Amino acid sequence: MFSPNTKFLVVDDFAxxxxxxxxxxxxxxxxxxxxxxxxxxxxxAIQQAKAVNQPFxxxxxxxxxxxxxxxxxxxxxxxDPGLKDTPFMLVTAESEKDQIIEAAKSxxxxxxxxxxxxxxxxxxxxxxxxxxxxxxxxx
Amino acid sequence: MSTALKLSTxxxxxxxxxxxxxxxxxxxxxxxxxxASSPIFKTHFFAERWQSNSKVTVILDFKQAEQxxxxxxxxxxxxxxxxxxxxxxDKVDPNSPDVLDGxxxxxxxxYGLIKTKANGNGxxxxxxxxxxxFTKDVPVQLNKHQSLIIPxxxxxxxxxxxxxxxx
Numbered sequence: 001m002f003s004p005n006t007k008f009l010v011v012d013d014f015a016x017x018x019x020x021x022x023x024x025x026x027x028x029x030x031x032x033x034x035x036x037x038x039x040x041x042x043x044x045a046i047q048q049a050k051a052v053n054q055p056f057x058x059x060x061x062x063x064x065x066x067x068x069x070x071x072x073x074x075x076x077x078x079x080d081p082g083l084k085d086t087p088f089m090l091v092t093a094e095s096e097k098d099q100i101i102e103a104a105k106s107x108x109x110x111x112x113x114x115x116x117x118x119x120x121x122x123x124x125x126x127x128x129x130x131x132x133x134x135x136x137x138x139x
Numbered sequence: 140m141s142t143a144l145k146l147s148t149x150x151x152x153x154x155x156x157x158x159x160x161x162x163x164x165x166x167x168x169x170x171x172x173x174x175a176s177s178p179i180f181k182t183h184f185f186a187e188r189w190q191s192n193s194k195v196t197v198i199l200d201f202k203q204a205e206q207x208x209x210x211x212x213x214x215x216x217x218x219x220x221x222x223x224x225x226x227x228x229d230k231v232d233p234n235s236p237d238v239l240d241g242x243x244x245x246x247x248x249x250y251g252l253i254k255t256k257a258n259g260n261g262x263x264x265x266x267x268x269x270x271x272x273f274t275k276d277v278p279v280q281l282n283k284h285q286s287l288i289i290p291x292x293x294x295x296x297x298x299x300x301x302x303x304x305x306x
Contacts, residue, residue, distance in 0.1 A: 013268065014244040016237070020226050064247065066268050093251025094266065096258055114248050115172045115226070 002058060002129050007032045007049075011042040011061035011070065012091070017114070021060055021091070024118045028125070039068025043076055050082055058128065063092035063099075071106060078107045087128045091116075157260060159183050162289055162300050165253030170293065173245065174225030175218050178298070181290040189286050191299055195219065195238060196274040197246035201254075201265040209284075209303040210253075212246045213274060215296035219245060243271035282306070 010021045018035045036042035049055050063070040077083040087109045095113045109128040193213035216233035223231040223241040247269045254264040287302040
């Protein structure tokens with residue numbers, strides 16, 4: 001599982017959902033949690049963090065947002081060699097097969113359907129960690 | 140021919156019983172998962188220039204095929220505050236601006252589930268970003284439109300799902 005000092009970025013246009021994700025992450029023991037209100041602001045924050053050599057280590061983003069969607073943000077990260085390996089979880093109210101396939105093709109680490117509970121987010125985070133860093137470290 | 144008849148399934152296939160069923164199911168499933176009492180649905184009806192007397196309204200613009208539509212969800216703020224309290228673990232004042240942000244997210248979840256259910260049954264509902272308002276501030280819709288209205292109650296408080304079809 002991710003270490004307790006992992007640097008998270010939570011992206012959602014609704015403050016309520018950012019608070020919910022942050023609350024669950026804090027319940028799981030994480031404290032270094034940052035927020036952005038849409039994909040465009042998130043991309044700026046991600047690039048700034050990378051520039052000062054303090055990159056985000058996991059991004060949890062909503063899909064449906066104004067200015068830049070979560071999928072566009074994911075694609076932008078994947079197109080940047082310095083960001084392409086950052087674990088990226090999409091959180092969405094939709095669970096259509098075509099969408100899940102599109103997200104998978106774009107390189108999403110995990111896909112979480114809202115509403116979710118702490119147990120679901122923990123399970124997904126464990127899977128993200130295993131996917132990126134291997135089963136041995138995840139145990 | 141009366142205005143109501145224009146809303147029949149012949150002219151607006153999207154306003155079919157199947158859609159009503161998906162809407163009710165999407166509302167019920169989402170609200171139940173969010174810790175509020177299960178909604179009780181009343182008989183749906185069609186209307187033109189219908190006005191909700193609820194306090195908060197969320198609007199989502201979308202298209203079914205090329206037909207421009209709007210989903211409007213009208214809520215009493217009390218059950219919304221109950222759901223937000225369950226989500227956040229903090230007390231929420233039903234009259235605070237936090238309710239507007241929360242009702243936007245809750246409506247996003249409801250519509251996302253309705254869309255998923257409907258699109259698995261031959262429809263092609265699009266998605267949009269929800270806009271939440273105090274109902275008194277909802278922009279007046281000047282384009283000619285007709286609505287399918289599904290009333291429901293949560294803890295005896297009146298709420299409505301309105302599907303608006305523009306001509």
